Amino acid sequence: SIALDDTAIVHKGVAAVATAADGSITIFGSGKGMIDGAPGGDEDGDDEDLLLAAHTTVTVTGAIGSRWKLDDLTITSATGGAISLDQSVGLTGTLRITGSNADEDSDEDDAVGAVTIGGIVTVGGDLIIDASSMVTVSADVSVGGNLRITGASGVSFLGGLTVGGTIELVDVAGTVRVGGLVTVVTADKDLVVTAASKLEFLGGLAAEGDVTLMSDAIDLKGGVATVVGSGDSTLVLRPKTANRPIRVGTPQGLPNDTLDISDADLAAIDDGGKRVVIGDEAVGTGAVTIGAIGSQQGGRNSSLASTTTIVGGSVTVTQKVDVAAPAAYLQLVARTGDVTVNAAINETASERNAWLRLEAVQGDVTIKAPIRSTQTVSLISGKTTSQTSTASIITSGLRVSSGGTVTLESQGNAFDTLAVVTTDDAISIRENSGYTIGTVDGVSGVTVGTATATFRSTGSVGQTAAGIVSAAELSLQGAGGTWTLTQGNSIGTLSANTGSLSVADVAELTVGSITASKASGTAVELRAPSGIRLESAITTAGGDVVVHDKATLEADITIDVEDGSVTGEVEFRSTVDATSAGQQSLTVTGKLDAQDAIGATTALKSLSVSDAATLAGGKTFRTTGDQTYSGAASSTGTITVQAGNGKAVKFLGNVSLGGLTTAAAKYDVELTGTTVAVTSAVTFNTTGSVTLGNDAT
Numbered sequence: 001s002i003a004l005d006d007t008a009i010v011h012k013g014v015a016a017v018a019t020a021a022d023g024s025i026t027i028f029g030s031g032k033g034m035i036d037g038a039p040g041g042d043e044d045g046d047d048e049d050l051l052l053a054a055h056t057t058v059t060v061t062g063a064i065g066s067r068w069k070l071d072d073l074t075i076t077s078a079t080g081g082a083i084s085l086d087q088s089v090g091l092t093g094t095l096r097i098t099g100s101n102a103d104e105d106s107d108e109d110d111a112v113g114a115v116t117i118g119g120i121v122t123v124g125g126d127l128i129i130d131a132s133s134m135v136t137v138s139a140d141v142s143v144g145g146n147l148r149i150t151g152a153s154g155v156s157f158l159g160g161l162t163v164g165g166t167i168e169l170v171d172v173a174g175t176v177r178v179g180g181l182v183t184v185v186t187a188d189k190d191l192v193v194t195a196a197s198k199l200e201f202l203g204g205l206a207a208e209g210d211v212t213l214m215s216d217a218i219d220l221k222g223g224v225a226t227v228v229g230s231g232d233s234t235l236v237l238r239p240k241t242a243n244r245p246i247r248v249g250t251p252q253g254l255p256n257d258t259l260d261i262s263d264a265d266l267a268a269i270d271d272g273g274k275r276v277v278i279g280d281e282a283v284g285t286g287a288v289t290i291g292a293i294g295s296q297q298g299g300r301n302s303s304l305a306s307t308t309t310i311v312g313g314s315v316t317v318t319q320k321v322d323v324a325a326p327a328a329y330l331q332l333v334a335r336t337g338d339v340t341v342n343a344a345i346n347e348t349a350s351e352r353n354a355w356l357r358l359e360a361v362q363g364d365v366t367i368k369a370p371i372r373s374t375q376t377v378s379l380i381s382g383k384t385t386s387q388t389s390t391a392s393i394i395t396s397g398l399r400v401s402s403g404g405t406v407t408l409e410s411q412g413n414a415f416d417t418l419a420v421v422t423t424d425d426a427i428s429i430r431e432n433s434g435y436t437i438g439t440v441d442g443v444s445g446v447t448v449g450t451a452t453a454t455f456r457s458t459g460s461v462g463q464t465a466a467g468i469v470s471a472a473e474l475s476l477q478g479a480g481g482t483w484t485l486t487q488g489n490s491i492g493t494l495s496a497n498t499g500s501l502s503v504a505d506v507a508e509l510t511v512g513s514i515t516a517s518k519a520s521g522t523a524v525e526l527r528a529p530s531g532i533r534l535e536s537a538i539t540t541a542g543g544d545v546v547v548h549d550k551a552t553l554e555a556d557i558t559i560d561v562e563d564g565s566v567t568g569e570v571e572f573r574s575t576v577d578a579t580s581a582g583q584q585s586l587t588v589t590g591k592l593d594a595q596d597a598i599g600a601t602t603a604l605k606s607l608s609v610s611d612a613a614t615l616a617g618g619k620t621f622r623t624t625g626d627q628t629y630s631g632a633a634s635s636t637g638t639i640t641v642q643a644g645n646g647k648a649v650k651f652l653g654n655v656s657l658g659g660l661t662t663a664a665a666k667y668d669v670e671l672t673g674t675t676v677a678v679t680s681a682v683t684f685n686t687t688g689s690v691t692l693g694n695d696a697t
Helices: 263-268
Strands: 002-005 008-010 015-020 025-028 035-037 049-054 058-060 073-077 083-085 089-091 095-099 115-117 121-123 127-130 134-137 141-143 147-150 154-157 161-163 167-172 175-178 182-184 191-195 198-201 205-207 211-215 218-220 227-229 234-238 246-249 259-261 275-278 287-291 307-312 314-317 329-334 339-341 355-360 365-367 376-381 385-387 397-402 406-408 417-422 427-430 435-437 446-456 460-463 469-505 508-516 522-527 531-534 538-540 544-547 551-553 557-560 569-572 576-578 586-589 591-594 607-609 613-615 620-622 627-629 638-642 648-651 655-657 659-662 668-671 676-678 690-692
Touching (some): 002 015, 008 049, 025 049, 167 175, 191 198, 198 211, 234 259, 246 307, 287 329, 307 314, 314 329, 397 406, 397 427, 417 427
Parallel strands (some): 002 025, 008 035, 025 058, 049 073, 095 127, 127 147, 147 167, 161 182, 175 198, 198 218, 307 329, 329 355, 376 397, 385 406, 406 427, 427 446, 469 522, 508 531, 508 538, 522 544, 557 586, 591 613, 638 659, 648 668
């Protein structure tokens, strides 16, 4: 052992060593027991270094560097003995307290035991402590370089910490407690503290770099807005145990055996623009409960003032949560389970942020209470996405990405822009004020693959050029709704029961049942350059139906544009044919404007028009059964009409044709209106009869 009843001085250019190979080192004495550098040698680089290498303990009862500072001081213990520095420590270089084991096969320890420093610590370089027991510093600590403490049973700083480099307190088995303000003064330097039991910060924390606090209990007790960071930094509060439950705010239940990020902890985090992460983004699986956060919620003593991500295995909102406007987003992430919202988010208008993101990586997103944001709501699920009838979504842009079905049918939903994507899963979405299908949060349009997309709205719905709809089936619902979906959509089958619709497909479009309540102007407008296949009836309240591209009848089709005294028009701007000759009929209840041939390629079974018919000159109108034109019929040129053997072409109203030609077949032609006018040649090739009404002129 070494026992020095005196003061030790290390001269310039000296790397001094005191070794007690089998015992302890003690420097002591009344008015002595100090260690200093050479007089006047306080500058870094004077090479006044000292190594105290003991087999057991090291004790220094006096101050170190109080008169003239050393450069580097290294203290080691081969057997994990205690290190006691009873007064202040001042160095221009590094203080290293560690075990002496440099060889993994050695029996010597790689850490000391308890470390106690009784006074102020001022270190120009790094402060490094490898300990197996308690580390206690009784006064303020200032470190110019990095601070690293590894493996202690606990760490207690009774004063504050000011560090120029990074702070790493890792693998601490017990509690880390800091009584004063913790300051990291360099912008790109980080702070990492890991303690199994508990972290306590009593005086606040100021760091320009990233801060990671990892423990199964964390208390930020410095007061309101005492945890301060820069706009591009991240504060992480996460449990040491990956599956530990997490409570944020004041949710239902007791905080026992949880990482409890309380109202006081949230209030301590300032609104400096940094990102806050609560939970373990990489491996966290504990259940998270959130509630009673905001100046108008619960105890009205907490807030989410910074951009915040809360992550766990599952996430449940149990009481209302408001997010302060400066927070760019609130992100709730369930890594293995569900996100469930049982209480309102952003209910208070004056305390509502721009972006709310709910993400269940492998589970469901279920909304059972209203949620709001001023700009964007993103719902991302590995399985289904749904809401209850009273759980409205109110925002500017709504993005939904779902691994299962999407059911968002609340009457209270209100958004301006919608984007949805699923993998062959059906969606059903209601919004009654009107919106645009476009781009939200990096997702454009609506894509559901082989599934059905059902939209319900009583408002006006349109789409941007990027807001393409891709669905095996598209159903448009909502009394009085107006749908203008005229971009390059890819829709298998279209059906509707609404006010009016104009729909375009990039290729071929199959049209199922359509009911449109619009009574004037265009009620239904269809475009598909590869053809439009009509499978079911189309009905309007008097509004017109316009079919821009070639149409094929897949069944007997009735298009009814007549409602009481209101009569609309069906306008075919291209050809109309049957799927199989003589197997499909067309009935128009209302007016017909045929701008191209009907049945010329594949004859219809029958054609019936209840009101006026305008037939394109130079075109053929062919059926295997009857053709009946009950109202006035007109054309600007010669038309060819042909019915099946034993059938008839009947013009029952007034006729004004540019010319009329019949085909060589056994069918009748009836012209029985009051006025029959044909301004060009009339050619009757039929062997059937020709009837001219008694009143015809």
